[in-house]
Structure formats: C-alpha cells, structure tokens
C-alpha cells in the first residue's frame with residue numbers, strides 16, 4: 300500500500316492563482332448546493348457560505364422554501380430554488396459541481412432528491428456528497444450517483460462507519476481503501492474521511508493526511524462548511540486531487556488562525572476569513 304503523505308502548505312500556492320484581468324463569473328464555475336430541511340436550515344447556509352467564500356463563480360441553492368429568507372439575509376450572492384421545484388432536474392444539468400447532503404435529512408423528499416440527482420448527473424460534473432446524503436446511501440447503495448465524472452464523499456467517522464460497515468476503531472488506511480473500492484468499483488471516487496487528522500483517499504489510490512486543524516473546530520456546521528469549500532474549489536479551479544487537498548488544508552488553516560485568539564471557532568468565521576487567506580497565497584504564485 301502507498302505511504303500516507305502529509306499535505307504541505309505549498310499546496311495553497313500551487314492551487315490558488317491570481318485571477319486574470321479578463322475574468323468573469325462564468326470562468327469560476329457553477330455550483331448547486333442541495334440540502335436544508337426544516338430542522339437543519341443552518342447546515343445548507345453554512346455550506347453555501349463556504350462555497351461563495353472559496354470563490355465559486357455562481358452559486359445556487361436548492362433547499363426547503365422555509366430557509367429562503369434566512370439564506371438571502373446572510374448570502375444574497377446565492378440564487379435559490381425550492382428543492383421540490385420541477386425545474387430542479389434541468390438546473391442540475393447546467394452545473395459544474397453539485398454538493399448534496401448538508402441538512403438534507405432523511406425524509407421522503409430527501410430520498411426523492413437523491414434519486415433525481417442520480418438520474419440527472421453526467422460525466423462532466425463533480426458531485427460532493429456529505430452528511431444526510433451519505434446516510435441515505437448507507438441504507439441504499441444504489442443511490443450513489445455513479446454517472447458523475449467525479450464523486451467526493453466527505454463523511455465523519457460515524458457516517459463512514461455506516462457507509463463502509465467498518466467500526467470507528469478499525470478504520471485503518473487499508474480497510475478504508477478496500478471499502479472505498481467495494482463502494483465504487485469505477486474508481487472515480489475520492490474519500491475525505493474527516494477527523495482531527497482528516498485522511499484523503501484519492502481516485503488514483505494515494506493517501507494524504509491533513510496536519511492543520513484544532514479542537515476549537517469541534518463546532519456543529521464545520522463539516523457542512525468544508526463540503527461547500529471543496530465544492531467551491533472544484534467549481535473554480537476544476538477537478539484535481541490537489542484542489543481537494545488544498546480545500547481541506549485551507550479550511551483547517553483558517554481554523555488555526557482563528558484559534559490563536561479564540562477559544563472556539565465558528566464555521567461562519569472560517570468562511571469569512573477565506574478570501575483574505577486566499578489573497579495571501581495567490582500573491583505567492
């Protein structure tokens with residue numbers, strides 16, 4: 300098995316580039332985030348803030364209509380569609396990246412959304428699956444949207460236990476790689492297994508560990524934010540393993556910067572800090 304490599308800070312210089320003068324929003328990708336049931340509206344808002352602040356060109360959100368006012372009050376940059384709107388399948392087809400799961404819940408509507416997502420994604424798209432989307436797939440593996448060009452799964456350890464059937468203490472690199480292959484034999488899936496030392500298993504079988512992050516980040520919504528940042532990086536910079544590594548590293552680096560003088564770190568503070576941190580690394584390219 301390949302050796303686990305630590306992600307290094309220079310990944311940020313490599314991935315984050317100065318924007319050319321003739322840039323416009325269409326150059327930095329279209330992303331759709333799907334989630335936010337009645338009880339978990341904050342999750343999809345936090346994921347959306349991650350995507351916008353990571354630099355996605357155009358950001359749309361499909362959520363339960365009750366979340367619209369809060370979403371627009373916080374993030375007027377985001378476009379909105381009711382997640383039961385019959386035009387959602389057509390919108391999905393126009394996207395570069397779809398992030399599905401933060402606060403999605405396990406209702407009948409959530410299940411229908413997963414089925415609809417699977418039926419409408421295509422090879423030129425990347426799908427990031429987080430939270431409730433992963434739990435729905437744990438119950439029914441056929442829901443995995445295998446026709447997407449690239450899939451990125453972002454479970455925490457319990458979500459990965461449900462998905463892989465590997466109990467948390469037994470989640471070793473070799474067991475995780477084997478389970479990932481069983482889950483998706485096509486090999487177009489990246490696993491971002493979150494913990495205090497997040498491990499990333501790339502499509503080509505490489506394994507990376509994230510050295511940044513801190514216990515101040517143990518705050519609800521931190522993973523929702525990461526899903527948005529990963530989606531935002533893929534929308535903006537395209538699909539590359541390096542872009543996923545950079546997103547994971549930057550999310551926790553922002554957490555570390557805040558942790559220097561904050562006892563706890565709020566996910567929304569991480570998103571707010573991203574444009575400033577990204578500017579610093581863009582200037583080093």
Ligand SMILES: NC(=O)C1=CN([C@@H]2O[C@H](COP(=O)(O)OP(=O)(O)OC[C@H]3O[C@@H](n4cnc5c(N)ncnc54)[C@H](OP(=O)(O)O)[C@@H]3O)[C@@H](O)[C@H]2O)[C@@H](O)CC1
Pocket residue numbers: 338339340341342343400401402403404430431455456457458467493494519520521522523
């Ligand atoms: N503001 C909002 O709207 C928010 C909405 N959210 C939305 O809530 C939905 C449910 O997601 P979820 O992650 O909260 O619940 P679930 O998947 O049951 O996991 C918790 C269980 O797993 C266990 N556990 C063991 N190891 C663990 C680990 N390393 N990391 C985490 N947990 C670990 C843990 O054990 P315990 O804490 O009991 O020791 C517990 O038994 C989902 O849609 C999500 O997007 C949240 O994002 C929060 C903010």
Ligand SMILES: Nc1ncnc2c1ncn2[C@@H]1O[C@H](COP(=O)(O)OP(=O)(O)O)[C@@H](O)[C@H]1O
Pocket residue numbers: 430454455493494495496497511512513514515516517518519520521522523524525551
């Ligand atoms: N002690 C810690 N050290 C480093 N990172 C942490 C720590 N606790 C949580 N995190 C990070 O916070 C995020 C938690 O994700 P998740 O459990 O999905 O949160 P939520 O579902 O509440 O949004 C992950 O990115 C994880 O790496």
Ligand SMILES: [Mg+2]
Pocket residue numbers: 429430455522523
């Ligand atoms: Mg989560």
